[in-house]
Amino acid sequence: MTSTAADNDLGSEYEALLSFMYLSPVGLVRSDMDGVVDMMNPMAAQLLMPLVKGGGLSNILDALTAIAPELRNMVSGFTGERGAVCENYRLFIRPAKTQPVVLSCSLIKVGENLLMTVLTDISRQVVAERRVQQTESWLAGICTNINDFAFFTLDEHGQVEAWNSSIERLAGFSPDDVVGKRLDLFYGLDQERGGRLLQQVALARDDGWHMEECWCETKSGRRFWGQVLVCVLREDAGEVSGYSVVIRDTSERKVTTDNLERLLTTDHLTGARNRAHFIQVAEAEIARAKRHARPLSLVMLDADHFKAINDTAGHKAGDEVLKHLVTEAKGVLRPSDVVGRLGGEEFALLLPQTLPQEAVAVAERLRALVEHAPVEFDGQSLRATISLGVASLSERNDNLDDLLEAADRALYEAKRSGRNRVCVVGIEEVVNETIPQDETSKR
Structure with missing residues (x-):
């Protein structure tokens, strides 16, 4: 074969490769290991458009930092010559005023300084998975002949109406032990029995069903981790019967489930919910609140002068500050x-059943705690402060996008006006007069 023919063949192969990349139904991005992009197909540009401000995308890792900051650490910590840095990592993106988009992201090192990013839209798959999970919960009620299930009914007052053998197989209770008793008979002594029962029944009445997990006990006192599903039964007229x-x-699965849930829902550094799970929970709570x-x-908060902490005390010290913020937040x-x-x-x-003035009080309490509680690290006593922005559900802010945007504006105002403070926007849209204490949600 002549050199000209070989060149023509290589040219044809190159053109075919480019055609594949640009016509591919998945997003493809080629970059160096620092994320600097040198090639990207149209599908990738379309999928990543909601993350790009100003219309350009020059660094794929920078673009993804806002929703998945851990990806950069995965890339920098990958030691192999080539191979998958991560596979099918889920990214939750929220284009304004639209339904959420979920992307599957795979990062593959293909050379010494060459990184390929593969993006696929799996939004419909995620919706289908959620429906399957709900269906599985309902089907669990059919399996009454298995030793680790008990199935029974409560009357409209929440008392056990009838006994069956599955109760004895699971918990050892006889008919006289349970009939006419309340569901909290099965709860562990440390599970706030009365309050938990009332909450479960109330949530089931609101949504048609409610499922939670808690410590349960058998008649002999053996503790087990139980999954409790309560479903409403209604008469033809719609009244609860x-x-x-x-x-x-589910004791045998608890350890595995806990580890898996922590990996899927928790930020590995701070212990807070990760972005994807926070969005999922927030959407459900907003729908419930509106219904x-x-x-x-909703309160957004940001560590003040965080870059200065990293620059002067080091990134590990900065990590300790972030963990400290979450610890203090969980405390309030x-x-x-x-x-x-x-x-x-x-x-x-995210603060369900919380009025604007109550949210401001929570934010101020957290701000003061952080300001007056130094972070001890490596012999240093680090002082940190936070700025916070508060927004509440209203006619103007009636979805998660709007709430996040409003809280972000308030956070920006807190930063602009001096930091270490709480700002709120649009409170008059939610409440126009002081509500008496006995009519609030009593946080």
Whole structure:
């Protein structure tokens, strides 16, 4: 073969490769190991558009930092000559005013300083997975002949209406032990029995069903980790006639499940919910609040002068500051509240059933705690402060996008006006007069 023919063949192969890349139904980005992009196909540009401000994308890792800051650490910590840095890592992106988009991201080192990023839109798959999970919970109620299940019904007052053998197989209770008793008979003594039962029944009435996991006990006192599903039973006219209950012993799966859940939902550094899980929980809580006309507030917070802390005391000291912020936040929150890491040093607090003035009080309490509690690290006593922005559900802010945007504006105002303070925007849109204490959600 002549050199001209060989060149023509190589040219044809190169053109075919370019055609494949640009016509591929998945996003493809080629960059160096620092993330500097030198080639990107149209699908990647389309998928990443919501993350790009100003219209350009020159560094793929910088673009992804806002939603998945851990990816840069994965790349820098990869020691192999080539191979998968991560596979099918889920990225939750929220283009404004649209349904959320979920991307599957794989990072592959293909050369000494060459990184390929593969992006696939899996939004429909994620929706389907959620539906399957709900269906599996309902199907669990059918399996009454398995030793680790108990199935029974409650009357409209929440008392056990009938006994069956599955109760004895799982927990050892006879008919006289349970009939006419309340569901909290099965709860462990440390599970705040009365409050937990009332909350479960109330949530089931609101949503049609409710499932949670807690420590349960058998008649002999043996503790087991139980999954408790409560479903509403209704008459033809729609009135509640009782509840069906499924209790499952999931002790053997608890350790594995806990580890898996922590990996999927928790930020590995701080222990806060990761961005993806925070968004999922926030969307569900906002839908619930709107459906039942309940208040809900959101607080965004950011560590002040965080770059200076990293530059002067080191990145490990900065990590300790972030962990400290989350620890203090968890100390002022209720079990139903959620703290999430949105990216970098930016966090958010989700406060269901919380009025604007209550959210401001929570934010101010957290601000003061952080200001007066130094972070001890490596013989140093580090002083840190935070700025916070508060927004609440209203006609203007009626979805997660709007709430995050409003809270971000308030956070910017707190930064602009001197830092180490709490700012709130649009509080008059939510409440126009002082609400008496006995009518608030009593945080």
